Amino acid sequence: MHDVIASPFLEQYVLVRPGSRGGALLPEARYEELRAFDPAEPAPPWLVEAVREQWDDLDITGRILADFLLVRRPSQWGYGKASYEINLGCNYNCKHCYLGLKVQSGMPWEDKRRCLDIMGEAGVLFLQMTGGEPTIDRDFLRAYRHAWQLGMMITVSTNASLLWRENLLRTFKECPPYRVTVSMYGATKASYDELTQRAGAWDQFVQGMNAARHARLPLRMSIVVTDDNGHEEQAMVDLCKTWGVEYEVFTNMTPTIYGGGEVLTAQSKGHLRLRKAFTGCNAGHTFFHMDPHGLVSICKIGRDDQISLPHEGIQGLARLGEIADRLMLRTGGCSGCTLSGSCRVCRPLAKHYQEAKAPLAAYCQHGQKKAG
CATH class of the missing domain: 3.20.20.70 (Aldolase class I)
Known part of the structure; x- marks a missing residue:
């Protein structure tokens, strides 16, 4: 069980706590330091201070890392x-x-x-x-x-x-x-x-x-x-x-x-x-x-x-990235739309509305203008 997580997140490194909405950014060097630590070692002073500043009800002074910290490994895939x-x-x-x-x-x-x-x-x-x-x-x-x-x-x-x-x-x-x-x-x-x-x-x-x-x-x-x-x-x-x-x-x-x-x-x-x-x-x-x-x-x-x-x-x-780029293209009933730069729905959602034969005003600026 862990009280704190050190993890890569997209292009950053973060310190987060389950059950808490708060968190802190970690310099890459500090993250790598935690990865290199022996889990049986006590928390370094800088980590004790960082945790105290973020969560004043959590004191890790003297506690070994294995007792409270989970350090997640980097991923080459980049999904956060x-x-x-x-x-x-x-x-x-x-x-x-x-x-x-x-x-x-x-x-x-x-x-x-x-x-x-x-x-x-x-x-x-x-x-x-x-x-x-x-x-x-x-x-x-x-x-x-x-x-x-x-x-x-x-x-x-x-x-x-x-x-x-x-x-x-x-x-x-x-x-x-x-x-x-x-x-x-x-x-x-x-x-x-x-x-x-x-x-x-x-x-x-x-x-x-x-x-x-x-x-x-x-x-x-x-x-x-x-x-x-x-x-x-x-x-x-x-x-x-x-x-x-x-x-x-x-x-x-x-x-x-x-x-x-x-x-x-x-x-x-x-x-x-x-x-x-x-x-x-x-x-x-x-x-x-x-x-x-x-x-x-x-x-x-x-x-x-x-x-x-x-x-x-x-x-x-x-x-998945290539699929995403293709699905976001303004195709079908949205091809050549002159208002696409200010559209209020993404292409996949617009496609659902079109398949459902929904009123144009429910999702499209053209319909909203006519309704107005």
Whole structure:
């Protein structure tokens, strides 16, 4: 078990702590010094001071390095972040869900573990574990622990319905997550159960949130505003403030990963907001996404030309950058667009909207101008 991690991260070196949002940059020389140290040696004075400055509740004075420090190895692959969709199954059936069919399937444990090992070898420091609902997966706990032991800073994306379970809370206490991001679907039982299409979902949500707050998990709320709960947007915000939980509001619905438009009917037109201009991203270059079957794509949206990590191994990632560059080209219905420089969605997301035959105003400036 480790309290502190020293790790390469993209083109830098960092000192981070599980369960903490804080961190510090490390000069390369200090990182290499830690790599060369005998784990049985006590912490050098400069490290004691650096840890004290960043985390005043953690004193490593006199402690040997092996007792608290994990030093991650450099990676030639240059991936700092990844997301892992451990299962598409869910105990809710939300009207707006971009996953479409929620199929309960995935890899056997040995393949899951191997894929996590490959992620670690690829340099992934920050890992998002998601679903579906990740906590219902039979291998969630050991996958979480394995990733944590590899020195990953883990964000769990959940609906909070199971956060009251003792085995989950015990795991999170022993292996603190970087963040627990909870989706919020209403401020009352009526709206919450209606959107999730599960009787009793609100009660599970409240029970999970009470347990998570009592355990002082590093919570962040994603407030999802739809046609069913739009009238409760302020009430959801107020509840987050009452709980002392930071939050972000999401109002724009997207098609399913299969290009289905049925979920767009959940959109609250009165809450539709203009997205910020898309200025590019590093999907496929410093970040990647893996689905329940070990198929790697540039992100959760751009799932074309997937790479099978269980079959190709880490060498398969060598093709991901070229795939990303190709998927980001303005092709198809976006070819030759004169407004592409200020577009508000990436090309893979625009493709999903086009496949779903969504109204142009939902994603394109041309449609927004006509609507205005």
